[in-house]
Amino acid sequence: MAKKLISVTVNGKSEERAVEPRTLLVHFLREDLHLTGAHIGCETSHCGACTVDIDGKSVKSCTHLAVQCDGSQVLTVEGLADKGVLHAVQEGFYKEHGLQCGFCTPGMLVRAYRFLQENRNPSEDEIRVGMSGNLCRCTGYQNIVKAVQYAANKLNAATAA
Amino acid sequence: MSAVIQTPDDREAALAGIGASRLRKEDARFIQGKGNYVDDIKMPGMLHMDIVRSPIAHGRIKRINKEAALAIPGVRAVLTAEDLKPLKLHWMPTLAGDVAAVLADEKVHFQMQEVAVVIADDRYIAADGVEAVEVEYEELPVVIDPYTALAADAPVLREDLAGKTAGAHGPRDHHNHIFTWEAGDRAAADAAFAAAPIKVEQHMHYPRVHPCPLETCGCVASFDPIRGDLTTYITSQAPHVVRTVVSMLSGIPESKVRIVSPDIGGGFGNKVGIYPGYVCAIVSSIVLGRPVKWVEDRIENISSTAFARDYHMDGELAATEDGKILGLRVNVLADHGAFDACADPTKFPAGLFHICSGSYDIGAAHCSVKGVYTNKAPGGVAYRCSFRVTEAVYLIERMVDVLAQRLNIDKAEIRRRNFIRKEQFPYTSPFGFEYDSGDYHTALQKALDAVDYPALRAEQAAKRADPNSPTLMGIGLVSFTEIVGAGPSKMCDILGVGMFDSCEIRIHPTGSAIARMGTITQGQGHQTTYAQIIATELGIPSEVIQVEEGDTSTAPYGLGTYGSRSTPVAGAAIAMAARKIHAKARKIAAHMLEVSEADLDWEIDRFKVRGDDSRFKTMADVAWQSYHQPPAGLEPGLEAVHYYDPPNFTYPFGMYLCVVDIDRATGETKVRRFYALDDCGTRINPMIIEGQIHGGLTEGFAVAMGQQMPFDAQGNLMGNTLMDYFLPTAVETPKWETDYTVTPSPHHPLGAKGVAESPHVGSIPTFTSAVVDAFAHVGVTHLDMPHTSFRVWQALRDHGLAL
Numbered sequence: 012m013a014k015k016l017i018s019v020t021v022n023g024k025s026e027e028r029a030v031e032p033r034t035l036l037v038h039f040l041r042e043d044l045h046l047t048g049a050h051i052g053c054e055t056s057h058c059g060a061c062t063v064d065i066d067g068k069s070v071k072s073c074t075h076l077a078v079q080c081d082g083s084q085v086l087t088v089e090g091l092a093d094k095g096v097l098h099a100v101q102e103g104f105y106k107e108h109g110l111q112c113g114f115c116t117p118g119m120l121v122r123a124y125r126f127l128q129e130n131r132n133p134s135e136d137e138i139r140v141g142m143s144g145n146l147c148r149c150t151g152y153q154n155i156v157k158a159v160q161y162a163a164n165k166l167n168a169a170t171a172a
Numbered sequence: 173m174s175a176v177i178q179t180p181d182d183r184e185a186a187l188a189g190i191g192a193s194r195l196r197k198e199d200a201r202f203i204q205g206k207g208n209y210v211d212d213i214k215m216p217g218m219l220h221m222d223i224v225r226s227p228i229a230h231g232r233i234k235r236i237n238k239e240a241a242l243a244i245p246g247v248r249a250v251l252t253a254e255d256l257k258p259l260k261l262h263w264m265p266t267l268a269g270d271v272a273a274v275l276a277d278e279k280v281h282f283q284m285q286e287v288a289v290v291i292a293d294d295r296y297i298a299a300d301g302v303e304a305v306e307v308e309y310e311e312l313p314v315v316i317d318p319y320t321a322l323a324a325d326a327p328v329l330r331e332d333l334a335g336k337t338a339g340a341h342g343p344r345d346h347h348n349h350i351f352t353w354e355a356g357d358r359a360a361a362d363a364a365f366a367a368a369p370i371k372v373e374q375h376m377h378y379p380r381v382h383p384c385p386l387e388t389c390g391c392v393a394s395f396d397p398i399r400g401d402l403t404t405y406i407t408s409q410a411p412h413v414v415r416t417v418v419s420m421l422s423g424i425p426e427s428k429v430r431i432v433s434p435d436i437g438g439g440f441g442n443k444v445g446i447y448p449g450y451v452c453a454i455v456s457s458i459v460l461g462r463p464v465k466w467v468e469d470r471i472e473n474i475s476s477t478a479f480a481r482d483y484h485m486d487g488e489l490a491a492t493e494d495g496k497i498l499g500l501r502v503n504v505l506a507d508h509g510a511f512d513a514c515a516d517p518t519k520f521p522a523g524l525f526h527i528c529s530g531s532y533d534i535g536a537a538h539c540s541v542k543g544v545y546t547n548k549a550p551g552g553v554a555y556r557c558s559f560r561v562t563e564a565v566y567l568i569e570r571m572v573d574v575l576a577q578r579l580n581i582d583k584a585e586i587r588r589r590n591f592i593r594k595e596q597f598p599y600t601s602p603f604g605f606e607y608d609s610g611d612y613h614t615a616l617q618k619a620l621d622a623v624d625y626p627a628l629r630a631e632q633a634a635k636r637a638d639p640n641s642p643t644l645m646g647i648g649l650v651s652f653t654e655i656v657g658a659g660p661s662k663m664c665d666i667l668g669v670g671m672f673d674s675c676e677i678r679i680h681p682t683g684s685a686i687a688r689m690g691t692i693t694q695g696q697g698h699q700t701t702y703a704q705i706i707a708t709e710l711g712i713p714s715e716v717i718q719v720e721e722g723d724t725s726t727a728p729y730g731l732g733t734y735g736s737r738s739t740p741v742a743g744a745a746i747a748m749a750a751r752k753i754h755a756k757a758r759k760i761a762a763h764m765l766e767v768s769e770a771d772l773d774w775e776i777d778r779f780k781v782r783g784d785d786s787r788f789k790t791m792a793d794v795a796w797q798s799y800h801q802p803p804a805g806l807e808p809g810l811e812a813v814h815y816y817d818p819p820n821f822t823y824p825f826g827m828y829l830c831v832v833d834i835d836r837a838t839g840e841t842k843v844r845r846f847y848a849l850d851d852c853g854t855r856i857n858p859m860i861i862e863g864q865i866h867g868g869l870t871e872g873f874a875v876a877m878g879q880q881m882p883f884d885a886q887g888n889l890m891g892n893t894l895m896d897y898f899l900p901t902a903v904e905t906p907k908w909e910t911d912y913t914v915t916p917s918p919h920h921p922l923g924a925k926g927v928a929e930s931p932h933v934g935s936i937p938t939f940t941s942a943v944v945d946a947f948a949h950v951g952v953t954h955l956d957m958p959h960t961s962f963r964v965w966q967a968l969r970d971h972g973l974a975l
């Protein structure tokens with residue numbers, strides 16, 4: 012199949028690659044760029060394990076073509092930490108026991124990262140709605156809610172300081 | 173030696189041992205996208221496999237044409253049953269003593285059955301190849317209902333079993349009959365019923381559901397034709413068993429088979445079995461001499477890998493007028509699908525279903541389970557439970573509610589009257605199980621007090637009295653007892669291998685340690701909790717204890733993680749291995765301190781000379797000495813292996829209470845409150861326990877309120893994607909209240925019983941109890957799951973309660 016050249020910035024690094032037009036973004040990230048944080052759980056954009064951030068929006072990369080990202084800025088879980096310092100959402104999930112098997116976690120983290128920019132002071136109900144595109148089979152969400160609250164508090168404290 | 177003098181409390185805290193809510197060691201990799209799941213594994217020259225599946229549920233394969241698929245550039249091979257036949261791998265034995273087709277051999281028995289595999293350079297080309305394989309079928313009549321499967325003129329599903337009048341579990345009396353299995357004392361139960369003034373009965377269906385972990389099943393098989401060895405990375409909850417089976421099937425010596433379960437994205441019983449995809453990937457790698465990856469998609473996962481439940485149950489209780497239960501009888505028709513591939517200990521074709529006398533002191537009981545074939549996928553795994561305990565608990569808890577309603581006795585009170593009393597433990601059940609410990613009355617009272625049960629009942633009465641109330645209120649109560657930690661090898665084996673588990677601990681010269689286990693974590697946090705056990709046993713900080721599992725080449729043989737067996741069995745193995753090390757360490761410490769062993773006291777992290785706090789050796793001191801200059805007569809080094817064969821199962825229990833509000837206009841059922849009190853004996857890491865309970869309750873909520881695998885008359889599974897199959901989001905999921913009591917197991921070295929499945933097992937009947945309770949005042953005694961809005965609304969309509 013004829014390939015198409017795309018340039019995309021992933022976690023701050025510009026990549027120029029030839030991809031088949033049918034290649035899904037999640038496969039491009041996982042197979043071509045070896046960024047295996049985003050996972051495939053359902054192929055129907057229900058579970059959110061493949062969530063990445065594209066140009067400031069949360070996107071399910073299992074139903075998004077790599078060619079659609081030509082010229083875009085993509086952020087994956089691998090890009091959340093800054094020079095070895097965990098992002099507040101990563102710290103929150105660790106401290107509040109917001110993960111068990113870890114399979115949904117990369118998608119949860121990337122979604123929480125975006126959600127907390129959409130809503131800096133979310134209520135518990137708002138967190139539940141804001142994170143509802145991401146399924147978890149292990150935690151029952153209660154500690155994920157706490158993890159997002161932890162991150163919100165930390166981010167707000169940093170802004171206030 | 174630290175210059176700062178630490179108090180014993182400081183030293184204890186520094187260990188982060190048993191009882192500490194230690195943060196998880198696993199998390200660092202997962203929160204940074206550095207987990208290593210099967211689909212993350214890449215090997216040089218790796219090919220991809222995809223599967224051609226049957227679109228129909230029952231039919232003959234007339235013809236398979238591979239040519240168009242083989243013509244696609246990048247397709248390397250297409251394999252069918254004909255190709256596997258010379259290797260005798262077109263059928264494989266199941267864990268239940270049946271055989272299952274690896275690739276359909278002349279006939280397909282269920283929709284989405286594996287018919288052929290395509291191996292190609294990448295997954296897209298493999299998928300193209302699957303589309304290009306042409307298969308012609310002749311359709312046969314389909315059997316979906318297990319009752320009609322037993323009709324005299326029902327279609328013959330398993331032609332391969334023609335003439336076989338006995339299966340692995342006794343005689344077969346019909347061509348679609350698999351086994352009839354009984355437990356308890358039928359004559360005694362019949363006598364109890366004959367003499368009893370009160371009898372109640374209830375039919376209930378526990379629907380077919382699927383564990384549906386977020387990661388689907390898959391493997392990477394790599395056969396090295398030069399060395400003749402096979403390495404397979406696989407989504408397995410029992411890698412050692414896989415190694416044994418792969419060796420038996422392939423003829424490759426077990427010493428040349430290495431099975432690795434890397435990080436696993438949830439199992440919940442779905443990853444216990446050995447699936448055709450695994451076998452085909454391994455065969456493909458052997459045939460092609462290159463690594464082959466197979467990862468199923470979600471539709472394949474729900475459609476073809478192991479389902480759970482599908483029990484059609486009839487329960488009967490005999491009782492006195494004041495609600496004392498005298499007898500229990502249960503008859504089950506079990507829909508096992510096309511091949512009997514239930515994952516149970518060999519001797520128990522219905523698993524541990526005979527725990528169905530529950531938490532109650534019942535004089536006489538009998539149960540009978542009949543397994544039948546239908547045109548559905550095989551399976552019958554324990555979905556977050558210990559071998560059919562979920563079905564058993566559902567049955568008895570529903571029956572006790574039915575009896576309470578019949579006698580107009582409150583459901584808490586009737587339980588109180590029938591509980592096994594604290595002083596009766598160890599208690600032998602009418603099915604012969606010896607319950608290790610329990611205190612049900614104390615736990616129930618704590619639960620009732622916590623929710624102010626009388627106030628809830630008063631509120632419900634007020635709502636019932638108001639004809640204009642927009643909602644119905646229901647209160648569910650369940651007092652379950654589980655049986656976990658399979659199990660004693662005299663009762664439990666898988667393919668002849670006893671269900672022990674194992675641990676190897678090595679203490680390094682500088683006082684850190686590594687432990688290797690026969691289990692495998694799938695989110696339970698073994699790397700964290702197992703280290704805590706060693707920390708407390710040996711006085712080494714858990715932070716410097718590395719726990720490894722899942723690689724059969726390094727870990728001692730174990731039966732894996734399912735049935736809440738990790739803590740009851742492997743946790744005990746850890747304690748016993750640590751105690752062997754402790755005993756040797758004591759000898760070394762005595763030598764170092766120039767006293768006799770009898771003059772030493774163990775305190776937290778050190779051996780002290782009795783009566784002299786200044787003279788002591790820490791475990792780290794002893795470790796160095798053991799490698800540096802052990803006492804004469806002792807081997808150097810400090811390590812031990814222990815294989816733990818448990819003397820009994822463990823019996824965790826709990827009291828769950830749920831309040832639902834049902835919208836009379838829509839049937840929408842809101843869980844207002846859910847209180848879960850669990851008693852899992854000794855609690856190793858309370859944070860992890862609570863997390864497991866949240867997760868189990870949420871899976872229970874999913875089963876009770878929405879999960880089912882519906883089939884149409886043609887055998888089409890109508891709901892095999894996450895568009896249809898209910899996995900709750902954060903929005904639907906209730907908020908959970910957790911609580912606990914502690915009744916240690918007397919036979920477990922740590923007193924621990926296991927916990928992660930209790931919330932699933934216990935919560936499901938609690939939801940049903942609550943929903944039914946909302947209708948109790950109009951005489952409803954039971955409503956089958958799932959309690960979706962539509963089904964609840966139908967009940968509202970049928971009883972004149974809909975607005």
